[in-house]
Every structure is written in C-alpha cells, then in structure tokens.
Amino acid sequence: xxxxxxxxxxxxxxxxxxxxxxxxxxxxxxxxxxxxxxxxxxxxxxxxxxxxxxxxxxxxxxxxxxxxxxxxxxxxxxxxxxxxxxxxxxxxxxxxxxxxxxxxxxxxxxxxxxxxxxxxxxxxxxxxxxxxxxxxxxxxxxxxxxxxxxxxxxxxxxxxxxxxxxxxxxxxxxxxxxxxxxxxxxxxxxxxxxxxxxxxxxxxxxxxxxxxxxxxxxxxxxxxxxxxxxxxxxxxxxxxxxxxxxxxxxxxxxxxxxxxxxxxxxxxxxxxxxxxxxxxxxxxxxxxxxxxxxxxxxxxxxxxxxxxxxxxxxxxxxxxxxxxxxxxxxxxxxxxxxxxxxxxxxxxxxxxxxxxxxxxxxxxxxxxxxxxxxxxxxxxxxxxxxxxxxxxxxxxxxxxxxxxxxxxxxxxxxxxxxxxxxxxxxxxxxxxxxxxxxxxxxxxxxxxxxxxxxxxxxxxxxxxxxxxxxxxxxxxxxxxxxxxxxxxxxxxxxxxxxxxxxxxxxxxxxxxxxxxxxxxxxxxxxxxxxxxxxxxxxxxxxxxxxxxxxxxxxxxxxxxxxxxxxxxxxxxxxxxx
Amino acid sequence: xxxxxxxxxxxxxxxxxxxxxxxxxxxxxxxxxxxxxxxxxxxxxxxxxxxxxxxxxxxxxxxxxxxxxxxxxxxxxxxxxxxxxxxxxxxxxxxxxxxx
Numbered sequence: 136x137x138x139x140x141x142x143x144x145x146x147x148x149x150x151x152x153x154x155x156x157x158x159x160x161x162x163x164x165x166x167x168x169x170x171x172x173x174x175x176x177x178x179x180x181x182x183x184x185x186x187x188x189x190x191x192x193x194x195x196x197x198x199x200x201x202x203x204x205x206x207x208x209x210x211x212x213x214x215x216x217x218x219x220x221x222x223x224x225x226x227x228x229x230x231x232x233x234x235x236x237x238x239x240x241x242x243x244x245x246x247x248x249x250x251x252x253x254x255x256x257x258x259x260x261x262x263x264x265x266x267x268x269x270x271x272x273x274x275x276x277x278x279x280x281x282x283x284x285x286x287x288x289x290x291x292x293x294x295x296x297x298x299x300x301x302x303x304x305x306x307x308x309x310x311x312x313x314x315x316x317x318x319x320x321x322x323x324x325x326x327x328x329x330x331x332x333x334x335x336x337x338x339x340x341x342x343x344x345x346x347x348x349x350x351x352x353x354x355x356x357x358x359x360x361x362x363x364x365x366x367x368x369x370x371x372x373x374x375x376x377x378x379x380x381x382x383x384x385x386x387x388x389x390x391x392x393x394x395x396x397x398x399x400x401x402x403x404x405x406x407x408x409x410x411x412x413x414x415x416x417x418x419x420x421x422x423x424x425x426x427x428x429x430x431x432x433x434x435x436x437x438x439x440x441x442x443x444x445x446x447x448x449x450x451x452x453x454x455x456x457x458x459x460x461x462x463x464x465x466x467x468x469x470x471x472x473x474x475x476x477x478x479x480x481x482x483x484x485x486x487x488x489x490x491x492x493x494x495x496x497x498x499x500x501x502x503x504x505x506x507x508x509x510x511x512x513x514x515x516x517x518x519x520x521x522x523x524x525x526x527x528x529x530x531x532x533x534x535x536x537x538x539x540x541x542x543x544x545x546x547x548x549x550x551x552x553x554x555x556x557x558x559x560x561x562x563x564x565x566x567x568x569x570x571x572x573x574x575x576x577x578x579x580x581x582x583x584x585x586x587x588x589x590x591x592x593x594x595x596x597x598x599x600x601x602x603x604x605x606x607x608x609x610x611x612x613x614x615x616x617x618x619x620x621x622x623x624x625x626x627x628x629x630x631x632x633x634x635x636x637x638x639x640x641x642x643x644x645x646x647x648x649x650x651x652x653x654x655x656x657x658x659x660x661x662x663x664x665x666x667x668x669x670x671x672x673x674x675x676x677x678x679x680x681x682x683x684x685x686x687x688x689x690x691x692x693x694x695x696x697x698x699x700x701x702x703x704x705x706x707x708x709x710x711x712x
Numbered sequence: 713x714x715x716x717x718x719x720x721x722x723x724x725x726x727x728x729x730x731x732x733x734x735x736x737x738x739x740x741x742x743x744x745x746x747x748x749x750x751x752x753x754x755x756x757x758x759x760x761x762x763x764x765x766x767x768x769x770x771x772x773x774x775x776x777x778x779x780x781x782x783x784x785x786x787x788x789x790x791x792x793x794x795x796x797x798x799x800x801x802x803x804x805x806x807x808x809x810x811x812x
Contacts, residue, residue: 231776232774238793239791239793239804240794240801241793241798241802241805242740242794242796242798243736243795243797244778244794245777246777246778248729248776249776251767251775252767252770255770277776
C-alpha cells in the first residue's frame with residue numbers, strides 16, 4: 136500500500152505538512168493562489184529555502200515580478216539568507232523581465248527561451264524544487280494568448296517530466312481561483328491564501344482547495360508570517376510529547392494549594408481560570424505572579440484589559456505590591472488592546488516576548504479578550520499553539536477566561552478546557568441581597584484535588600479561601616454563612632445547657648433513689664434481724680414445750696408412741712426434731 | 713530613404729536568438745536577412761545565438777520567446793519576437809520606420 140501512496144515533498148513550513156499529511160505532491164506542480172499581499176511570494180520562497188536548508192533539495196526561484204535584489208531583501212525579513220544560499224549554489228534566482236511596450240511581436244513564436252532558461256537554472260544547481268512567481272505576468276507581457284496557453288500547457292508537462300516539485304503562484308481571480316485560469320493546467324494541488332478583514336481586523340488564512348490523490352485538511356487554517364517564516368496553525372501542530380515536571384509550584388494562596396493536593400500546580404502545566412465578571416480572576420493571577428516572582432521565577436504577564444499601572448494600583452488595594460518585582464525585572468507586563476492587531480500578530484508578538492524574556496510563568500489575562508480579535512476556532516488554535524510552545528519550554532501558563540451567562544461561551548470554554556491541565560472556576564452566588572464568590576477546582580490532571588466548594592474572600596489583606604456552610608438549607612456563604620454559624624453556635628450552647636440540666640436532674644433522681652434504696656435496705660436488714668430473733672424465740676419455746684410435755688408425760692406415765700399419730704402436728708415436730 | 717536621413721551612418725548590431733534549427737528559426741533568419749539587405753545594406757551585423765548550445769546567454773538579454781531579435785546597437789536596446797514575417801512590424805520594432 137505504501138508504495139501506492141503519493142510521494143510527498145515536505146515544505147518545512149510550520150503546520151502545513153501536518154495539514155497536507157507530509158507536504159506537496161512530489162514531482163508535480165502546486166498552485167498557490169491569493170489576492171495581493173497575502174503572502175504568496177513568501178510562501179514560495181520559504182518552500183525553496185527550507186528545501187535547500189532542511190531537506191537537501193536545491194531550488195530555482197524564477198521571479199516575473201521582483202528583481203533578485205528585491206527578493207533577497209524581502210525574504211531577509213523572514214531570516215532567510217538568500218544571498219548565502221545563492222553563493223553556495225543551493226538556490227538559483229532568475230528574474231524574468233517582461234515589458235510589453237518594449238516587445239514587438241512580428242509573427243509566430245514560442246516560449247522555448249523560457250524553457251531553456253529554466254532548464255539551465257535547474258541544471259546549474261541540480262534543483263529539485265522550482266518556484267514560478269508569478270507566471271501570470273506573461274499574460275500582461277505577451278498578447279498572443281493562444282500561443283501562451285499552449286506553451287503553459289507544455290510548460291507544466293515539461294516540469295512534470297523533469298521531475299521537479301514546482302510551486303506556481305497566481306493572483307486570485309474575481310470568480311475563479313486565478314485571474315487567468317491557471318488552475319486549468321495545475322490540477323494536482325491547489326492552495327488558497329487569503330488575507331481578509333473581519334471586524335476591522337485582518338487575519339491570514341490558508342486552505343487546501345484541492346489535493347489530488349491525497350487526504351488533506353479542508354478547513355481554513357489561520358496562518359501568520361512571523362520573523363522565522365510562515366506558521367500555519369492546525370490544532371494538531373506539534374506532537375504531544377512534552378517533557379513533564381514533577382515539581383509543584385505554589386499559587387500564593389495557601390488554601391488553594393491545599394485544594395490541589397497541598398502543594399499547588401505542576402510546573403509546566405497549563406491552568407485555566409474561568410469566572411464571571413468581578414470574581415477576582417486578575418487577583419488570583421496576580422497572587423500567582425507574586426508568589427512566582429518571590430520564588431525567583433520570571434513572570435510574563437500579558438494583559439489585554441488593563442494597563443500595567445492599573446493592575447499594580449488595583450493589586451495594592453488587596454495587599455499585593457507588584458511594583459518592586461517589576462523594578463527587579465522579575466515580573467514583566469505586556470499590555471495590548473485585543474483589537475490592536477489580528478490574532479496572528481498577537482501570537483507573533485507573544486512568541487517574541489516569550490523568547491526574549493524567557494519566563495517560567497506566563498499569564499494571559501484574559502484569553503477571552505482575544506476572542507474579539509478572531510473567532511472561536513482561531514482563538515482555540517492560537518491557544519493550542521501557545522500552550523504547545525510553552526509546554527515545550529516547561530513554562531507554566533495561567534489563562535484567565537471571562538464567562539458570561541449563556542451557552543455559546545460555556546461551550547467554547549469546554550472546548551478550551553480540553554487543552555488545559557487544570558481548571559479553576561470562580562463563580563458568583565447571589566443570595567439574600569448579597570453577592571459572594573465561590574471557587575471550585577473543576578479539574579487538575581495528575582493531582583489529588585479537593586471536590587469542595589470554597590468561599591473566596593478578597594479583602595485589603597488579600598485573598599482567603601474559607602469553607603462554605605453546607606447544611607440542610609444548602610450552601611451558605613457570606614453573611615448567611617456567618618449568621619448560620621452564629622445560629623449554630625447559639626443552638627449548640629442551648630443544647631449544651633439543656634444536656635447539663637437534664638444530666639443534673641437525672642443525677643438528682645438517682646441520688647434520691649439511692650437514698651431510698653439505702654432506707655429500704657436498712658428496713659430490710661431490720662426485718663431480717665427481727666426474723667432471726669423470732670426464729671430463735673420460737674425454737675427455745677418449742678424446746679421448752681417439748682421438755683415440758685415430756686416431763687408431763689413422764690409424770691402421767693403416758694404411752695408416747697401411741698398418742699403421736701393422733702396428734703399429727705406434734706408428731707411432725709418430733710420427726711423434724 | 714527617409715528613415716535614414718536624420719541618422720549618420722552607423723553600425724547596426726543585431727542578435728537573433730534561436731533554439732535549435734527549427735522551421736521557425738530558419739524562417740526568422742531568412743526574413744531578417746532580407747530586411748537587413750533591403751534597409752541596412754552594408755552596415756549591419758547579425759549574430760545568431762543558439763540557446764540549446766549556450767543557454768547561459770538567455771538570462772542577460774531576458775529571452776523568453778523564441779525566436780527573439782535584439783537590436784543591441786544603436787541604443788536603446790529593442791526586442792522583436794516572432795518569426796519576423798510581418799515586415800512592417802519588424803521595421804517599426806527596429807525603429808527603421810516611425811510608427812504611425
């Protein structure tokens with residue numbers, strides 16, 4: 136099966152090879168079309184430069200618009216050393232100059248001269264890649280369109296036969312992909328670049344319109360032109376193979392650390408902090424920043440809502456003094472309006488700041504502000520890229536996110552939360568005419584974390600987390616919690632008193648009973664004694680009687696044995712005796 | 713000749729770029745020869761360059777189409793493409809006749 140698969144030619148352009156599952160079709164032409172200023176030439180140039188520097192494939196850049204010098208200067212802005220590559224014979228540049236007014240057409244001709252030039256350039260460096268930027272200039276320079284089209288058809292056939300991977304750029308047409316219908320000739324792969332403005336913010340997009348014989352991502356992907364070239368932002372860019380750390384870092388709020396297994400979050404993890412307006416997201420972020428800076432970590436704070444001075448002032452009111460940390464260079468703020476530029480520029484600026492400052496902690500407050508600079512999808516893509524980038528560098532990141540009521544945003548947060556290792560949720564609870572803040576740990580990957588809701592208090596002394604009252608009346612916070620606690624205490628006291636009283640009563644009763652028992656016992660003992668005495672008296676009396684009767688009998692000479700049965704009771708007594 | 717009246721006699725240096733001995737190239741060369749003999753007799757030189765043999769020369773004169781005739785002298789440089797079968801246009805292109 137693998138042998139049947141279309142061979143691919145990696146572009147080396149960040150993200151594009153993921154979308155196209157390996158690159159452009161090898162040995163075939165690819166059409167890049169787009170409007171003016173959408174980055175066609177840079178795309179083509181990067182394809183060549185990366186081929187020459189990373190994949191050992193020399194290339195030819197045939198330019199119909201820019202001169203060699205202009206081209207060198209333009210791609211130098213991406214950090215590409217074109218002059219050096221030309222000197223080392225890795226890349227050949229050829230500027231084709233056509234000016235209609237200087238050319239007189241006097242009969243039949245063909246474009247063999249172009250073929251010869253291209254062939255010569257390819258052979259001079261042993262090129263495997265060719266860029267034609269932009270072939271459409273021919274339509275402006277030559278009037279015989281029939282000849283031109285026939286020659287273009289021949290050119291593409293020739294390029295395929297030559298076995299080079301070609302990139303042909305073309306201007307976007309009004310209704311068709313290209314102004315002069317080049318897509319008719321290049322049918323293997325067509326990539327559309329777009330630079331469009333949504334809500335006054337320009338964002339670049341890339342879409343693989345067609346890729347014959349290969350799977351490809353069909354979505355529009357935002358891309359950016361940064362200082363190191365083009366970067367396309369597919370969600371799956373970069374693998375999930377970051378190094379992980381077991382080190383834990385404190386949040387600066389002891390009770391919050393306690394909620395996350397007692398030691399805070401993992402270094403290098405990503406933390407999402409969502410909350411409704413005014414729940415103290417920035418305060419938590421500032422605490423985190425202060426704790427990190429005091430520990431000696433460098434903290435980079437991207438603020439998209441407040442100016443640095445405003446944050447410093449506001450945090451002073453809850454007992455955080457950030458200014459000395461800023462002065463010592465432990466903490467750096469980068470504030471920008473989300474609408475200042477497009478998402479790609481924000482991302483590029485953030486990357487640049489991160490590379491320069493090399494922070495251990497990055498805070499983005501709030502990430503949702505960037506939603507206004509792009510749509511949901513783009514923001515997610517951007518956050519993915521940012522997290523990937525930060526994780527690769529073992530940088531811990533904290534993103535705050537503003538939740539509004541309503542489903543759409545909650546959905547987006549669920550989407551974003553899948554990218555995050557930990558998710559803290561701040562919530563307002565309005566009961567009995569007062570508003571209190573609650574904090575949950577919704578998830579914390581790899582950590583035993585508390586499932587409890589904590590009340591989140593912000594005072595001039597700072598942030599504190601306290602247990603909420605949970606009882607038959609539900610979750611109570613704030614004044615209700617305090618009132619409930621007082622009520623409970625009063626109830627407890629009353630109960631203790633009641634118990635003590637009842638105990639006392641019972642003890643009293645027992646004492647009484649004991650006394651009665653003692654009385655009864657003495658009565659009983661008295662009775663016993665009486666009984667004994669009675670017994671003794673009765674015994675002596677009987678002996679006396681017997682003795683007396685015996686004496687009487689002796690005196691009367693009675694026959695004792697005969698008389699006994701008639702007097703049963705007496706004989707019985709005799710037997711007993 | 714009216715066209716020659718203002719210019720002093722000077723040498724015309726012409727270059728014809730071809731790619732192999734194709735019918736178009738041969739036709740262009742014979743057409744050029746005829747025109748030069750008619751209009752520039754004795755003061756022209758034609759250099760035929762076959763790009764198949766010397767491809768490196770294509771870049772310097774910005775050759776795209778074949779055949780291409782380049783007027784190197786007198787200045788400015790002019791370019792005429794095609795098989796030179798349209799004599800009128802060749803003369804206009806070479807500036808041997810003012811275009812009307």
